[in-house]
Structures are given as C-alpha cells and as structure tokens.
Amino acid sequence: MRSADMVATxxxxxxxxxxxxxxxxxxxxILSVLDRVVVPTLADYVAFPLSPxxxxxxxxxxxxxxxxxxxxxxxxxxxxVRKTLPDGISRKILTHIGYFLLSISIxxxxxxxxxxxxxxxxxxGLAGAGRIFGALVTPEFDIIGQALATMVExxxxxxxxxLIAVPISFxxxxxxxxxxxxxxxxxxxxxxxxxxxxxxxxxxEPIIWAIVFSxxxxxxxxxxxLALVVHTIASLTKQYSEQIEDVxxxxxxxxxxxxxxxxxxxxxxxxxxxxxxFLSFTIYRWDINVRMATIIGFVGGGGIGTLLIQYQxxxxxxxxxxxxxxxxxxxxxxxxxxxxxxxxxx
Amino acid sequence: MASLIEVKNLSHTYPxxxxxxxxxxxxxxxxxxxxxxxLSGSGKSTLLRILNRLIEPTSGNVFFKGxxxxxxxxxxxxxxxxxxxxxxxxxxxxxxxxVISNVLYGSLGRTxxxxxxxxxxxxxxxxxxxxxxxxxxxxxxAENRADSLSGGQQQRVAIARALMQRPRMxxxxxxxxxxxxxxSHSVMNYLEQINKEQGTTxxxxxxxxSLVRKYATRVxxxxxxxxxxxxxxxxxxxxxxxxxxxxxxxxxxIR
Numbered sequence: 001m002r003s004a005d006m007v008a009t010x011x012x013x014x015x016x017x018x019x020x021x022x023x024x025x026x027x028x029x030i031l032s033v034l035d036r037v038v039v040p041t042l043a044d045y046v047a048f049p050l051s052p053x054x055x056x057x058x059x060x061x062x063x064x065x066x067x068x069x070x071x072x073x074x075x076x077x078x079x080x081v082r083k084t085l086p087d088g089i090s091r092k093i094l095t096h097i098g099y100f101l102l103s104i105s106i107x108x109x110x111x112x113x114x115x116x117x118x119x120x121x122x123x124x125g126l127a128g129a130g131r132i133f134g135a136l137v138t139p140e141f142d143i144i145g146q147a148l149a150t151m152v153e154x155x156x157x158x159x160x161x162x163l164i165a166v167p168i169s170f171x172x173x174x175x176x177x178x179x180x181x182x183x184x185x186x187x188x189x190x191x192x193x194x195x196x197x198x199x200x201x202x203x204x205e206p207i208i209w210a211i212v213f214s215x216x217x218x219x220x221x222x223x224x225x226l227a228l229v230v231h232t233i234a235s236l237t238k239q240y241s242e243q244i245e246d247v248x249x250x251x252x253x254x255x256x257x258x259x260x261x262x263x264x265x266x267x268x269x270x271x272x273x274x275x276x277x278f279l280s281f282t283i284y285r286w287d288i289n290v291r292m293a294t295i296i297g298f299v300g301g302g303g304i305g306t307l308l309i310q311y312q313x314x315x316x317x318x319x320x321x322x323x324x325x326x327x328x329x330x331x332x333x334x335x336x337x338x339x340x341x342x343x344x345x346x
Numbered sequence: 347m348a349s350l351i352e353v354k355n356l357s358h359t360y361p362x363x364x365x366x367x368x369x370x371x372x373x374x375x376x377x378x379x380x381x382x383x384x385l386s387g388s389g390k391s392t393l394l395r396i397l398n399r400l401i402e403p404t405s406g407n408v409f410f411k412g413x414x415x416x417x418x419x420x421x422x423x424x425x426x427x428x429x430x431x432x433x434x435x436x437x438x439x440x441x442x443x444x445v446i447s448n449v450l451y452g453s454l455g456r457t458x459x460x461x462x463x464x465x466x467x468x469x470x471x472x473x474x475x476x477x478x479x480x481x482x483x484x485x486x487x488a489e490n491r492a493d494s495l496s497g498g499q500q501q502r503v504a505i506a507r508a509l510m511q512r513p514r515m516x517x518x519x520x521x522x523x524x525x526x527x528x529x530s531h532s533v534m535n536y537l538e539q540i541n542k543e544q545g546t547t548x549x550x551x552x553x554x555x556s557l558v559r560k561y562a563t564r565v566x567x568x569x570x571x572x573x574x575x576x577x578x579x580x581x582x583x584x585x586x587x588x589x590x591x592x593x594x595x596x597x598x599x600i601r
Contacts, residue, residue, distance in 0.1 A: 254438035254504070257398055258511055259428030259455025260462075267463050268451055272440045 015081050020066050022077020027065030028058055030104065037108040135317030136324060143319050147304065147326045154303030155330070157221045158289035161228030166282055169233050172198075173240030174266060180244065202234035206292050207299055214300035224301025228289050239281045240274070247273040280342045287338040294327055348412035349373035350515060350547050351397065356406035358392050358571075366392040368571040369406070374515075377545045379538065381558045381579070384568035385591060390551040393568065394517045397549065398430045399423055411514075428455030431508025435520035437500040441493030445484065445503050448492050449475040452510025471510070478506035482536055498529030505536055516540065518550040522557070530554075534561050555582065555597055 035054075069075040073086065074093045085091045119125055174180055176198065181191035209227035217223050247270055255269040297305015304323055311319040352373040359365045366389040374380050382390045395401040397408060399415065407416045415426050431452070439448045453471045454462055461467075467475075479485045482502035487495060492503060501521060508516055518537060522530035538561055541548045552558050558565055559579045567575035567582075567590045575586055582590075587597060 250434060250436050250438035251440055253395075253400055254432065254434060254507075255440075255451060255454065257400060257427055257430070257432040257517075258452050258507070259424040259426075260451070261424060261459060263459050264454045264462055268440060268454065272442050275442075 015078050018081050019075035019078025020070050023066035023069045023075050024062045027062035031061045033104045033108045037111050041111050132317050136321035139321035140318035147323050150304040150307045151326050153221050154293045157225045157303055158293045161225045162286040162289055165229050165232035169236035172237045176237050176241035177244035198234045198237055206231040210296040210299050210301040219300035221302030224296045243274050243277045276345050280345050283338045283341050287334050350376045352409040354407045357404050359404045366571050370573045379541045379548045379563045381562035381565050382551045388568040389571040391519050394519050398427050429514045431511045431513035432517040433504045433521050435523045437504045439492040444489050445492050446488040448503055449506045449510055452507040478509040482506045497525050501533050515547040520551050
C-alpha cells in the first residue's frame, strides 16, 4: 500500500526527503513543548539553558520520530507536500498525530499566555474593570475640541499618505504585473525584484515604520504619514498589479494591432479596464489608513492616537472615553461612506 | 510583381508544446478575399496573428510587399502593423470609451505618444473617424459608450477602427462567430464592400461554409496546423469537406 502511495507522487524521493526534514522539526517541537513548557509547569522545575546533553536528546528524539514516520509511511510533512492524506490506517495515524500536535499546542499556549480565570473573575479585577468601563461611558467632554482637532489631523495624515502613494503605486504597478513583464529576462528580473521589495515592505507593519520615521523626522503627523506612505505603496501596488494581471487581453491585441507603441497600448487598452477598480482600492485604502493612522499615533505618529496614549498614561480614563467615542464615530462614518462610494463605482 | 503577402514554411509551436502550424506556405495577391477554414484549434487564429506579428513564428518567413517582416522590431514593426487592420471575434473595443474614441484609436500608429494620450488627434484623423463611422452606418452612435452597443454594431465599430488605419490589408479573426445570422451577413457585407470598392485585401477566418461560398474569392483550409486545401470556394466538395472537418462532420448552413 505504501508503494502505491509513492507511485502516486511524481517526486517520491524529494517528497520523502522533505517529509523527513519536516518531521525532524515536528519531533523537536513535540519534545520542546513537553520539556520546556508542560513538564516545568507540572513538576515545578525551572527549565535550565539548553545543555549539550539536552541538545543531543532533542536531536535523537527528532531523528527517531522522523525515521519512524518515514518507515511507517505516515509522514505528516510528506502529506503536506503532496497536499493529500494517504488512505487507510496511515490516514488514521496521521489524523491522530495531528490531534496530538493540536492538543499539546493548546496546552502550551494556555501556559505561555498565563491564562488565568481566577484573575479574570477576581473581585479586585472586576472592580478595576468596572472603574475603567464606568469612566469610558462617562466621557469628559471638556476635551472635545482637542479630540476633534487631533482627529482631523489623523484623517488628513491618512489622506495625504494615500494621495502621495497613489501615483507612485500606479507607476510601479505596471512593472509589478506578471502579464506585462513576461517578455524577456531583464523584464522578469525587474518584476521579481520589485515583487520581493514590495512583499518585504508590506510585511513590515506600519507601526514599525512609524517608529523608524519618528526617530528620523521627529514625533508627529509627518512621521505617521511617511509610515503610511510606505505601507500604502506596497499594498496598493500589489492590488493594482493584480488588477492589471486580470485585464482582458483582447483590447491589448486590438490596440497593438493598430501599430500603437507599448505606452499607448498600456494607456488605451489596459488603463481603461483598471480605472474603476483602482479608484475603489484607493478609497478603501484611505479608509484603512485612517484606522492605521490612529494606531500609529500610539508610537509617535501624531494625531488622535498620540493624544489617546498620553491620557491613557495619565490614567485619565474619562478623557480616553471621549477619544474612543470620537474615533469609533469617525471610523464608522468613513466605513459607511467608502462602502457606498465603492458600491456606486461598480 | 510580388504578391501582397507571401508565407513560406511557417511553423509555430507554443511554449506549452502545442504545435499550431506545420510548414505552411501560401501567398495572397492584392485585392483577394481569402478565407481560411478549419476546425477550432487548427491554427487559423495563430496564422492570422503571425501575419501582423502579434505572435512570433517559431520558424519560416512572412513577406509583405516583398519585404521580409518576420524579424522586424520597433518602429518598423509598428509601421507594418499600421498597414494591416484587424478585427476580432469578440470585437475587442474599449467598452468604457465612446464609439468615436474607439475608432480614433485606429490612428494610434501614426499619432505621437503624448499627443494621443492628451487626446489630441489631428483634424484629418477626426474627420476620417467620422467618415469611417458613416461608412459602417453608425454615425449616430458616435458619442455612445462602446459597450452600450449590440454585438453587430460593436463589430462595425471595430471595422471602422480598422478602416481608420487606411489599411492595405484586413485580417478578420472569426468576425461573425459571436453574432446572429442576420447580423453576420451585414458584417460580412461591409467587409466585402471594403474589399471590392477600395481593393483592400481581406484575409478572414470563418466557420460557416455558406458564408465562405458567398464571400470568398479563394479558400485555404488548415487541419491540425497543416495546409490541406487551396482553391476556389466552389471546389470544396463533400469529400474535401469530410477531409477538412472529419468524417462525422455535417455541414450547417447560415442563410
């Protein structure tokens, strides 16, 4: 039965090899969860730094686990590569390994995140929560002027970030579209390197960029805006270029056939098919940017977020309540508006 | 005198390994209405697209007015394409733009990049666009959005766009395959008119033999990428038909 499995996969050797390596990690994971998290909690022993003997034990266990899986034909990682589970008893064993991994992960998660129902429901804790919620629902409206002024700052930070990012994303989206860059090797190279840069800068959260820029240009809305610009360029370029990859190729053929050059072909055959989706993405991105600008304020990006973190630090929860109401209201209004506009654009 | 277009030993294999054309050779004289027939996937569309170099042939040569256009690039290629109008099964108009704009795009080849992007088409071209629309009988729709028109009307806009190029030759890839029979004849009539009145050479891919017999001056047939028939339309007998379309084929007529 196992040999039948192997026949069914085209790269049985590489699948096996990958499965073995993957299983090594699974084995090491199982032992580390037991050794570092579960046992220390139960036996109340402090996990010491990894000694050579420990390391050897890990390696031996991992190899044992991976070899057993390989020999029994129940490699979880190999199934992951094949994207299908084997049939029969192997399937049952694999499912059980899966459940086992899930169970120990839940146990480890519970321990690591210090989940504590006692603290959650303690009288002292509940009283504290009551105080804060009470303060939040009895907002201090003396600061409403300040709240609105900083909210306006946040909205415009988001707007400027979006407006600055749009033309840059527009220009970048064409070299980032696979269907336009498939022609030659240098084109493909530009496409791939651009994709890598975009993916990396998109994986870096705007809040990280905000920390970088608040050191660079000083705390304030400008730092927040720059952080959003970077993230927005990365996100919009991806969305724009995917839209370009999706266009109907018929008009491209037709416009090329008239003797038009490549810029004319992009402008007359591709752009008309993309304008509306581009607009829709852009409005949605502004909507997202307003929310992000609020969060970015926490780390020095200016606007209402900075004000909120200041009042929170002073434990002035009535003021915090006012700010939360303003933020919630504005975000809700923007959400409704942007959804409406995008609907109308369809 | 050299033929308008001459195809020599043309072969094309797609990157996925599918061979669309095998060693095809034929020539087309000025003023002909040549129809290419064959089953779907027999290489008709590929053949047409190689003539204006939307597709690069794997091997073989294409001569246009005695000039080898198989490997030309850049301006030369655009000039070559500019002399050949093309219409498509799915019309390929820019749906969101007006009818008259779509027709004007036929002059992109001779209009500068900045000039065309800023919408500044020359006066004679705007005039020609209006005349072209008049010729295909939809001058009254000039300002409508192209996608608001019916299929037959859209194909006529596509013909007007091709006329805008003042072409020496027209390529028509299944121009009536998405149209109903009545509209099909109207579209074919416009192509015939252009062929007869202006002497524009037409190369057209068709499915229906009744249309072939009515409009073609000469026919070539492709089967699995090979040229299997070349001759007058009335030379396509029952036997030839079976040879081209397979034993089980039944001729369907469009009146």
